[in-house]
Amino acid sequence: MSDRTDKIREVARKWLADGTVEAVVGWEQGTYREKCSPVLVRKPEDADRLLFNDRCTNNLMTYLKRDPVRGMEKVGVVAKGCDIKSLIGLLQESQVEREKVMVLAVTCEGVKKDDGTVPIKCQACDVNTPTFYDEIVGEKVASNPDPEARFKDLEKLDAMTPAERNSFWREELDKCIRCYACRQACPLCICSRCIAEKNQPQWVETSPHPRGNFSWNLVRAYHLAGRCVECEACETACPVNIPLMLLNRAMARTVKGAFDYEAGKDPEVQPPLRTFNLDDDNSFIL
Amino acid sequence: MSKIGVFVCHCGENISRTVDCARVAKASGQIRGVAVAKDYKYMCSDPGQALIKNAIKEHKLDGVVVSACSPHMHEKTFRKAVTEAGLNQFLCEMANIREHCSWVHEKEEPTTRKAIELVRLMVEKVKRNMALEPIRVDVTKRALVIGGGVAGIQAALDIADGGHEVILVEKDPSVGGHMAQLSETFPTLDCSQCILTPKMVDVGSHPNIKLYTYSEVEKIEGFVGNFKVTIKKKARSVDIDKCTGCGECQLKCPSKKIPSEFDRGLKNRTAIYIPFPQAVPARPVIDREHCIYFTKGKCKACQKVCPTEAVDFEQTDEYVEEEVGGIVVATGFDLYTTDKQGPYPDYKGYGEYGYGEDPDIIDGLQFERLASASGPTGGAIQRPSDGKEPKSVVFLQCIGSRHPSKGIEFCSKICCMYTAKHTMLYKHKVHHGTAYVFYMDIRAPGKGYDEFVRRAIEEDGAVYLRGRVSRIYRSGDHLIVKGADTLSGAAVEIEADMVVLATAVMPQPGIEGLFQKLGISYDQYKFASEAHPKLRPVECATAGIFLAGACQGPKDIPESVAQASAAASKALILFSRDQMLREPVVAKVNENTCIACWYCVEICPFTAISKKDIRDRQGNLIKRVAEVNPSLCTGCGTCAATCFSNSIDLDGFTDEQIYSEINSLMAVGQDLFPEPEKAEGDSPDEKAA
Amino acid sequence: MTYAYYPGCSLKGTAIDYHTSALALAERLGIELKEMEDWVCCGASPIHQRNPALASGVANLLLSLSEGISKDVAVLCAACYHNMKKAEVEMREDGKKRNEVEELSGIPFNPEVRTRHFLDILDKDYGLNALKEKVVKPLSELRVACYYGCLLSRPPEIAFDDPEQPMIMERILEAAGAETVSWSHRLECCGASHAVPLTDAVLRLVNDVLASARDAGADIIACACPLCQANLDMRQEGIRAKLGVAHNLPAVYFTQLLGIACGATGKQVMIEKGMVSAVPLLRAKNLL
């Protein structure tokens, strides 16, 4: 780990010194418990703020679509394999220009959540050693994804009757306070004006009552279907602990099954809702 | 506050028999924003329309709902009426209480209630309707015709005769296409060249036609009425203005062993050549692949002998730009090859039949050349291997066509007819010979077609065997054709001197590249797709592009010509006005919220959405957004539904309108948790009573 | 490279030379053909006429025996291949059929298991280039007529090459240096199924095949089916007696020729077993 930290600092320092990039987005040590925190480094001498360890959970790609990074001519970003999946999504949707980003990939054995547990995305990780980058640091880490991990949590939903599922979600979604932390944390929620903030007409009611919460969470999951790369940032950010990844993974499973598509794999492939096949499933339509 | 007028039609008794029209009018009058509501016996009649017009003036209405029949029936009528009263036509909508209500329900309370709700739904929509103006698009009144076969020739001549300039682009050195290769044509047996050649000459000399032979379409930009086309004129190595077409060069050319494309390899040509005597333009071209000068650097025999110094070895490909308003695609067909070396590598060939290995196994077009008076044998039927007159010829139909395991499921449509013709041509020249035909079904549905096939069988004695052939192999001087006659149930073996394969009609190899440039769709076989198989068979989904001939699917000459004239008339309709008017039901982009994800660009089937740069006064790029070209947009709304930032809306079916329609369905004060009513009586009439 | 090997009953009896030569060849190529345990007759050719479901059931049983060896079942006999592949494809594509068969055989169908003819394995898995490297005695000047018979490439659903114009055997033998001839009767039926009840008809069919090969200039016929080989080989005496035509054209297995090309002795590939002996011809070409 410290080895990777050193190398990240070295590369960042070099990029900043020779003008390759204007700034580097990375992680620095946080102040609460063991948390790390995103940081923007603009000067070579500040490169030593950067580090990498198993608490570098934040997906830094979310900063590529925000000020001030968005306006930069060229920016470096430190990224784990899972974070790069988001970048691929942003490239597919033309939100980021490839030549404006220098990806400093870092190999990763998996991170830990604040409570010390291993996130599902790490259990199912197939990109411990990233393959899409400009520069990579760290020894190669073999991926050994647990094939069950990704959709394991869905089994409990699958086992419920529709009515049980409905009351499960009613209870969960009633907690929603419409802070939109899920949206803000998501690197692929790219709209400058979210549908939930449009009021002519008001498709999604903004009040945190059951009907507004239901349609908001439904729309969020729908708009991320086929796009979500399962980085888990939304669920981590949610202050009221709604299990958002259950919805996201249910969508991912659907998209995989119906269109044989997985988000975040290939920037050249069309996302599933931007194309169609003549022989797509027609069985459910009368 | 809106001032909407609601006009409820009784349609005689068609509506009022089951719907209480007066109540519908009264209830409509109580909807907020409705200034006047009336019912009347026949709203579409003159007095009915007058009622609407007067109400518009009297109440200064800003919207009209006619509650009557289906809008497919009378929307145009009422929109015209409100226009006459000074209201924008798009502020008039119809609530369909006849087809969707009075005709399909019993006379009972819920039926009238439904009618009221349908009116209310439309009132809420009309409140949010906008005055729209038809979209006007300038039209360049010139046409591009791609392909110089009979379809392209016909389309070009029709448009040119209509008084508009035509750019005709042909990839080969001469126009004429496959029809020029044919001997006689079914079902009349008139000489193909005799009827085609005059048209070729016309095309060459028509003042309105600009002919680019040996040329290809390189690039197409723009949209209906305003296409910009880049044409690549391939280096011909002959200055056709200087050349007189005397043919001296052909005589002197030392490279004489090149299989002639026109004669399907049954005859050779030289490296500098005029493809056939009647070619238009009758000017040679140098085949640089085979020319000794171009391959070895020495020769120039043609240049030396040319009396007008027309041969120009330095010529290079030239690119010209033309602006046109409409495009006719007439790229025609080619034949499926029966060996694996052909241009369709995706398809399995017929190696088992030995085409390409045995010279006496030929395809239909080769037979045409053999039978043609201008062909390699001067019209005598001689087998290619030794020039002997074949005493028996076996014709096989459906080679490739209707054969899913070879990758093609469609019927090539023309083979039944031309095979019958071949047997006749053969029998007329070889009186004692026998013609055998292996067929799957005989498909001859055309004027005089079935009679023609009957004649081949009954008068000319062609032996028709229903079945397929398993194998053809040489046995000494003969070809043994082994097959099945499924009518008699017997296996048959025929000793033949020659075998003719009626191979499938396929699109020109690689033609999808052109279709992609044009932005038109094509099917799995790469045949161009029409906009609607029944109602718009000659138009592409992309506005301003029309189809003619076999590029769309197998066709015979009459069909190709008919479709070419139809395509020409579509182009002429386009050219009949200085500006086109289009329904203003088009998408529009909210540039403030567009995030340039390009979902809409990718998903639009009409390539109507493009990427636009927004720049400041210094020219710096501020942001990029999607832009809808209203000339191309057809108003399907797929982009609007796909845009997840909700930055696209569709005029005529805006989000606001649809939202209001949905809202109108929630009745005020409605009990949300009523108990389902238990059915008490069987007759629904009881409730109404 | 290890394959689950299913010999089938012919290869342990009349076609022992096919079996032996295939193993000798495989050994020289470094391919392991590991014979499956407890195999039974595939039931070709009467079973599918009597009870199609049972035919598939037997095939399913045989495929299941490959477990622990390989997902690919190597088969040499054309009839076995035909029977097993057909069942396999049907079960993979037709859920109803699959349920029926699974119920009947009491064995779950594993869609990952595939029936593979040895020709296909040599062509696709082993590769012609690799094969060429193993050739120590090129079959040069040997003019071979490759005979497929009627079962090996049909129907199209189970074919591993063009069903009407297969060239796989030609490709492989040419890789071993042989010259192959173009001839008409390569896919004709030899009549093996009717060998007993309709011997005269069979003689005529075999005669046609042999004549066609001879006319095309072949020295020898290569077979990939035990029934074809037996028929082409042992009917020649009958043809001489009844039809008065002496072909004297050896019919051998492609594995025998390839084995020799790869350095096996005649004994190792049992080349002397044929009734119309190939030995003089091969000696003459310096291959033995």
Next chain:
Amino acid sequence: MPHMTLDRTDLPSLAEALAGQGRRLVLPVREGQELFYREGADPAQLDLSSIPKNSIKEFLFPKCEKILEYEYSGNDVIIEDVAPDAKPTVIFCARPCDAASLPVVEPLWNWDYKDKFFNERREQTLVVTYACRTAPDEACFCVSVGLSPSSDQGSDVMLYGVDESTVAVRLVSPKGQEQEEVFAKFKKGEASDEALEGFAKEGDESLAHRKPLDKVKGWLEEHFEDPLWEDKAFRCIGCGTCTFLCPTCHCFDIQDESVFDAGCRLKNWDGCQFSLFTLHTSGHNPRDTQPKRYRQRIYHKYAIYPEKFGKTLCTGCGRCVAYCPVNLSLYDVVATAQERAEKGE
């Protein structure tokens, strides 16, 4: 004056007894890894192991509240006022920092307009606070804003877990004293004032590393433009978790929701971290970047609100530190301000 003591095991019964008088009961229970104040939870599930993730704010100022209804009638609109759905409530085992938030926000709801919705609820709410002996979480910094882990600000009753089995009761306010009989039913013994003294001492000691923030206001007034804002707030993703979990943040949004011919007006939680919060109809946004919005929050809490109401709009509960998804610690920012003020920067 001696205080009565109870058995700790009687706390659930006490909660039920307090609620038994027709009050709704709110108390902290465990959900997954964290605690939450929940209405209607089973008192037996009472969990005092840590500080809940949500604050008690939502029981006085709900996330969504209807304030009026309207209906069209012809061309008129009929407006009907909605009465607050305030219910007698007991918040059982609130944390001192949560209880202390009530007196902090009271002036806001009673400034130029007296908010009947908040006031009626406040009136009907009994706050029974469970004192922290030491800081329950690393994020705590109540001492920095003049409170302490055992502060009784805003509480009606204080409970002190004096040892593993005993809880001492102190009736703080008249509202609390009214409940004496209920508590008396569970009385098991008595404890002296001295027995509770340890709380103040141990509490302060556990937060000895936290600075006083007395100079922050002055520093802020001088440093509206400072690189600190850009550097710290770069990471802020504007999720609003801090404002929504904060016991003192009180911004709300007014939404009209109508269906066809009728509708209602709703008061919903809002937060200054959202770009829409200050977006004008014209399209202009005075706080158009996240650092500006972040700065605003600090200013409001530590300069503007104190200026206006004389109270810091923060009780040091630390939720914004602990739950910030990008670990942007408010304490770090204000402590930096304090430090720089001390250094005279």
Next chain:
Amino acid sequence: MSESPQSETQKDGAGLPEAATSWEPRIVAFICNWCTYTGADLAGTSRMKYPPYVRVIKIPCTGRFDPLFMIKAFERGADGVLVSGCHPGDCHYTAGNYNARRKYTVFKALLETLGMDMDRVWFSWISASEGGKWVDTIRKFTEVIQEKGPFREYREMIDVG
């Protein structure tokens, strides 16, 4: 025409049926202009009969269908929602229905995950010539909804606020 346009019939005393006095199914159908709408017209011209509880909202093409429409319809008290358009290959705009089909697939799975009662969400392709299919579909849908009663689960959510 003897009757003057001005002499409009105005019957008094008829109660205005704003809402049903007892529960009736509320079915909202989003249908495309070219196929299903015309198919429903055909049902009318053929005088076929079906229950009067469906309310049609016309859209140009199923491609225009945004799943938000369906959610809003439920929010407004619909007991069932039908979306219907041209059969695959028949789309007036060539591809709108193919794009719509992908949206349906994803959205349907989402609703299923959320435990929505999927008997209340129907998709169909009904061509301009399939008046009979339109009638059958509406009949069956109405029967199902009548069997199930009001969509209480969703209406509970509406009742708040």
